[in-house]
Amino acid sequence: xxxxxxxxxxxxxxxxxxxxxxxxxxxxxxxxxxxxxxxxxxxxxxxxxxxxxxxxxxxxxxxxxxxxxxxxxxxxxxxxxxxxxxxxxxxxxxxxxxxxxxxxxxxxxxxxxxxxxxxxxxxxxxxxxxxxxxxxxxxxxxxxxxxxxxxxxxxxxxxxxxxxxxxxxxxxxxxxxxxxxxxxxxxxxxxx
Numbered sequence: 001x002x003x004x005x006x007x008x009x010x011x012x013x014x015x016x017x018x019x020x021x022x023x024x025x026x027x028x029x030x031x032x033x034x035x036x037x038x039x040x041x042x043x044x045x046x047x048x049x050x051x052x053x054x055x056x057x058x059x060x061x062x063x064x065x066x067x068x069x070x071x072x073x074x075x076x077x078x079x080x081x082x083x084x085x086x087x088x089x090x091x092x093x094x095x096x097x098x099x100x101x102x103x104x105x106x107x108x109x110x111x112x113x114x115x116x117x118x119x120x121x122x123x124x125x126x127x128x129x130x131x132x133x134x135x136x137x138x139x140x141x142x143x144x145x146x147x148x149x150x151x152x153x154x155x156x157x158x159x160x161x162x163x164x165x166x167x168x169x170x171x172x173x174x175x176x177x178x179x180x181x182x183x184x185x186x187x188x189x190x191x192x
Contacts, residue, residue: 008034008143010107012161012174013041013152017182020151023078028174029136030087030157032102032110039138042087042110044130044162045170047072052131055084059114061121068120068129072167076132085135086111088126089159107157128163153178 013029029041053069056062063069076085090109091097099113109126119125138146146152155177165173175182 006144008039008154010104010157011154012044012157012177013143013154014171014174015152016150018150024136024151026171028161028170029077030108030162032087032104032108034143036140038140039136039143041136042076042085042130042132043074043136044087045167046075047167048075048133050133055131055133056117056121059084059117061117064120065123074130074132076134077136079135079137081134083112083133083135084117085132086116086126087130087132087162088116089128089163091126108159108162128159130162153180 008031011031011034013027013031015024015027015029019025019027024043026045027043028045030044031039031041033040050058050073051069052071052073053063055073056064056069073084075081087108087110090103098111098116098119101109101111101113101116103109116125120129143152147154155174158174158177161170161173161177172182
C-alpha cells in the first residue's frame with residue numbers, strides 16, 4: 001500500500017447533507033475493511049421492520065431469551081441483502097471464535113457464519129451485537145472519490161454509538177465526535 005494512502009478501517013463514514021445516493025442519505029457506516037481493493041462497511045442507523053427474534057425464527061433458531069430479541073435488524077447496505085452480517089465486540093481468547101469472522105484492526109469483529117447466531121440462540125456468544133442484512137461496498141478508489149466530492153466525512157468509530165446509542169441519535173452522535181452540529185453542515189464543497 002502506498003505510504004500516502006489513507007486507511008479508513010474502524011472509522012465511521014457519515015453521509016453529508018445532499019448525499020446524491022438516496023440509499024445512503026442520513027447514514028452512518030462502520031467501515032470493517034478499507035484497502036487498495038476497496039471498502040466494506042455496515043450501515044448502523046437504518047433499522048428494517050424485522051426484529052432479531054423474527055430473523056432467528058426465519059433461520060429456524062430459537063431467539064435469544066433476553067431484550068435483544070425485540071431489537072431491530074438493520075439495513076447494512078445494498079449488497080447481498082439476503083445475507084446476515086453480525087457486528088460484535090471482539091471475543092477474548094476464552095470466548096471461542098466463529099467460522100467466518102473478520103477482525104477489524106483496533107476495532108470490532110464482523111461475523112457472517114451461522115455459528116454466531118447459534119451461539120446467541122443458546123445464550124452464549126457476544127453480548128453486544130448489531131445484525132444487518134446486506135453490506136455496503138466500494139470498488140478500489142470509489143470511496144476516496146466520494147469523499148473528495150464531499151459525499152462523506154470520517155471519524156474514528158465509537159462502539160458506544162453502535163451498541164448503546166438510540167438509533168435515532170446515532171447520526172448526530174457520530175457528528176459530535178468531530179465537534180460538528182448537523183445544522184452547521186452544507187452540501188456544497190468548498191474549493192479555492
